Amino acid sequence: xxxxxxxxxxxxxxxxxxxxxxxxxxxxxxxxxxxxxxxxxxxxxxxxxxxxxxx
Numbered sequence: 001x002x003x004x005x006x007x008x009x010x011x012x013x014x015x016x017x018x019x020x021x022x023x024x025x026x027x028x029x030x031x032x033x034x035x036x037x038x039x040x041x042x043x044x045x046x047x048x049x050x051x052x053x054x055x
Contacts, residue, residue, distance in 0.1 A: 022034075022037065025041065
């Protein structure tokens with residue numbers, strides 16, 4: 001399967017506490033794009049919790 005077909009589109013609505021936390025992360029990291037925030041969260045979680053298992 002080509003890389004173009006390996007795309008995961010995500011549309012996400014955040015409300016309440018989760019929205020607040022997301023925006024705090026966005027501000028703290030100095031990011032302006034919400035997509036970059038989500039990528040950051042995924043990568044940081046992976047490195048902290050799953051990277052050792054993936055090796």
